[in-house]
Amino acid sequence: MYRISELASKVGLSRTAILYYEKQQLIKGKRLDNGYRVYSDKDLQRIRLIQQLQAGGLSLKECKACVEEKIDRVTLNKRLRILDDEIKHKQEARKLLNALLGDGDLKVWHETVDKIAPDAHLHWLFKQGFDEKEALRLKWLTKDMNKHDEYMADFMKVFSTLERWGPGSQSETKKALSSLPQLPKNILEIGCGKGIATNVLAQNTTANITTVDNEESAIAYINDKIASGDLSSRVTPVCASMTELPFADKSFDLIWSEASAYIMGVSKALTQWKALLSDDGILMISDLVWLTPNPSDAAVEFWNKNYPDIVHVNTRIKQMQDAGYEIVESFTLSEQAWENYCLPLKNRVEELQHEMQGSQALQDIHHELDIYNQFLGEFGYQMFILKK
Numbered sequence: 001m002y003r004i005s006e007l008a009s010k011v012g013l014s015r016t017a018i019l020y021y022e023k024q025q026l027i028k029g030k031r032l033d034n035g036y037r038v039y040s041d042k043d044l045q046r047i048r049l050i051q052q053l054q055a056g057g058l059s060l061k062e063c064k065a066c067v068e069e070k071i072d073r074v075t076l077n078k079r080l081r082i083l084d085d086e087i088k089h090k091q092e093a094r095k096l097l098n099a100l101l102g103d104g105d106l107k108v109w110h111e112t113v114d115k116i117a118p119d120a121h122l123h124w125l126f127k128q129g130f131d132e133k134e135a136l137r138l139k140w141l142t143k144d145m146n147k148h149d150e151y152m153a154d155f156m157k158v159f160s161t162l163e164r165w166g167p168g169s170q171s172e173t174k175k176a177l178s179s180l181p182q183l184p185k186n187i188l189e190i191g192c193g194k195g196i197a198t199n200v201l202a203q204n205t206t207a208n209i210t211t212v213d214n215e216e217s218a219i220a221y222i223n224d225k226i227a228s229g230d231l232s233s234r235v236t237p238v239c240a241s242m243t244e245l246p247f248a249d250k251s252f253d254l255i256w257s258e259a260s261a262y263i264m265g266v267s268k269a270l271t272q273w274k275a276l277l278s279d280d281g282i283l284m285i286s287d288l289v290w291l292t293p294n295p296s297d298a299a300v301e302f303w304n305k306n307y308p309d310i311v312h313v314n315t316r317i318k319q320m321q322d323a324g325y326e327i328v329e330s331f332t333l334s335e336q337a338w339e340n341y342c343l344p345l346k347n348r349v350e351e352l353q354h355e356m357q358g359s360q361a362l363q364d365i366h367h368e369l370d371i372y373n374q375f376l377g378e379f380g381y382q383m384f385i386l387k388k
């Protein structure tokens, strides 16, 4: 016979737990004449058997059923499924912790956080040591802080030899220019890349053109072109971010941004850039939009991941009007404009295929080109000419 304290110490439980076991009729103590409760060896073994069953994650009630009757397979199967779910969760938690410590894939995590908390995500990236340029690139391109540097190096290697970094054409830049109510005197071009549109703006106006990009190599390239006389000296390149433009309010009568506003988000661009425009100034933005109400699943899946801001062209127009702009003109870029961007890109990818085997950046560009080949027309780039 064991006193309650002896039994408790033998099975590693508290007195309260022993009393609880008794209340649940798992064991049956006896009260002696002197008032002490005592338990038999049968009770001791019963508790030990229950403890062995509890190791399988069963509740006391389930253990009792297992001890008193034939094992209940339904209950055990249910427990097993719960346990499998918990293990899966724990494994995912482990993977995430490892990845946050620098080992593993964070792409889906970044994509998810960016979707549900874009501003918090961006600020968190700053805290992790990314400057704004790299944080925005991470958001749009690399989507994995562990692989960011390698990815960006590959990405820039692909694009470094290309003149055009987004869909467009000289004739459509000219077409958009020709829809302006009057010729501009001071143009701000944002996200100019290597200055492919800058040249058209310079050749077709007499304006002073401030051209901005946050990629130093692009700005250096434009500076070289000006120095060699290939680009007008009316062009002033500035390396700055489109999110914090270092210009006084109302400095420009035309802001031009081909394939770039999405980087800070078109809605934000519409409001932030407006202050830089003179009264009646014009904003020209080109943006990727849906052209059909029911695009294909594969195109939706791709752009939702890679351009989550994408909306139907009519929705964008409404946003622009709501932001206080009058739509002067709006047209969809031609297939030729896409070809101008995609064909040299495709050739470059093929050229590097062997050398850059296994590069995630190269694979992603490949995928984007596939989407363009299959679904262009369901989506497209739209030029919007807007009056403040």
Ligand SMILES: C[S@@+](CC[C@H](N)C(=O)[O-])C[C@H]1O[C@@H](n2cnc3c(N)ncnc32)[C@H](O)[C@@H]1O
Residues within 6 Å of the ligand: 133, 136, 163, 164, 165, 166, 167, 168, 190, 191, 192, 193, 194, 195, 196, 197, 212, 213, 214, 215, 218, 240, 241, 242, 243, 257, 258, 259, 260, 263
């Ligand atoms: C898709 S490319 C378009 C470039 C050019 N307009 C063209 O069509 O060739 C986007 C451009 O935006 C620039 N960019 C990215 N983030 C930027 C930022 N925060 N501020 C200014 N430019 C940025 C990139 O360096 C790149 O040149």
